[in-house]
Amino acid sequence: MEVFLTLADELHFGRTAERLRLSQAAVSQTLKKLERRVGAPLFERTSRRVLPTPVGKQLHDDLAPAWAAVERAESDAIAMARGVAGTLTIGFLGASQGEHTPRAIAAFRAAHPGTEVRMREVHLGDPFGPLRDGTVDLLLTRLPVAEPDLTVGPVVLSESQMLAVPAGHPFARRPSVRMDDLSRDTTFAARGPAPSYWWDAQIPPVTPSGHPVRRDQGAETLQEMMTLVASGAGIAPVPRSVCCAFSYSAVTYVPIEDAPPSDVALVWRTATETARTRAFLDATLETLRTTGGPATS
Numbered sequence: 001m002e003v004f005l006t007l008a009d010e011l012h013f014g015r016t017a018e019r020l021r022l023s024q025a026a027v028s029q030t031l032k033k034l035e036r037r038v039g040a041p042l043f044e045r046t047s048r049r050v051l052p053t054p055v056g057k058q059l060h061d062d063l064a065p066a067w068a069a070v071e072r073a074e075s076d077a078i079a080m081a082r083g084v085a086g087t088l089t090i091g092f093l094g095a096s097q098g099e100h101t102p103r104a105i106a107a108f109r110a111a112h113p114g115t116e117v118r119m120r121e122v123h124l125g126d127p128f129g130p131l132r133d134g135t136v137d138l139l140l141t142r143l144p145v146a147e148p149d150l151t152v153g154p155v156v157l158s159e160s161q162m163l164a165v166p167a168g169h170p171f172a173r174r175p176s177v178r179m180d181d182l183s184r185d186t187t188f189a190a191r192g193p194a195p196s197y198w199w200d201a202q203i204p205p206v207t208p209s210g211h212p213v214r215r216d217q218g219a220e221t222l223q224e225m226m227t228l229v230a231s232g233a234g235i236a237p238v239p240r241s242v243c244c245a246f247s248y249s250a251v252t253y254v255p256i257e258d259a260p261p262s263d264v265a266l267v268w269r270t271a272t273e274t275a276r277t278r279a280f281l282d283a284t285l286e287t288l289r290t291t292g293g294p295a296t297s
Helices: 002-010 013-020 024-038 054-081 100-111 179-184 196-202 222-230 241-245 275-291
Strands: 043-045 050-052 086-093 115-122 138-142 150-159 161-166 186-190 214-219 236-239 251-255 262-269
Touching: 002 013, 002 024, 002 054, 013 024, 050 054, 086 100, 086 275, 100 115, 100 275, 138 196, 150 275, 161 222, 161 241, 186 236, 214 222, 222 236, 222 251, 236 241, 262 275
Parallel strands: 086 115, 086 138, 186 214
Antiparallel strands: 043 050, 138 262, 150 262, 161 236, 161 251
């Protein structure tokens, strides 16, 4: 059946043999056996062309969808045996998905149609908790991540940073600011079990020149932080993607000239790595390879 369907697609014995990695003699012999079984020629064969007979066309039309179903069933069985089939839940922090993640998800779904992909937002106050309690299988989160039980995978997004300020703030009238300007107003502390080093990387405790940065009012989610900024409670450095995800008339975003880029990477629990997580990692790496690396903004 596979030889017949491939020949009906290629209409050439040589290309059919090459595609199936068989000899042309094997293709001819297999086709003759099928024709004897059917009791009629399936192709008109001349020195110049190969065309299906009416019987061959009817057989192709009936057989092609059934054969596709057989192949899908086989693929699903292989996926289940390898542990790929099931549900893959991907956590993301704020607007950290980037433009490559949807492409990787599409590639993963195409390769593993038996696996359902779900997305779940995680929060600033506890960026790694959902990964550790099994709520998510993979996490798209801001770096750095220096946890002994977690594996850090490829960077999928690298962004410049902006300073979110109230619309009436003096900084809102400036074309740009510098990291030292953080010491001139209040920023926000974490409310939750986020590691201190991780929060310090998002909102540093001191400026490059050594001036302390005041951190007041705890923020557990990005939504809370942006609401605090909008209300005039303080300012906050944020990745550029936040500007699109949280567009408030009461908030102005100003470029930070000397801020390091904010990188997002895939992270997972080392001890619970599965075939599903490896398969999604492969899809992500292939997407990065074909697109030239992490998305930037």
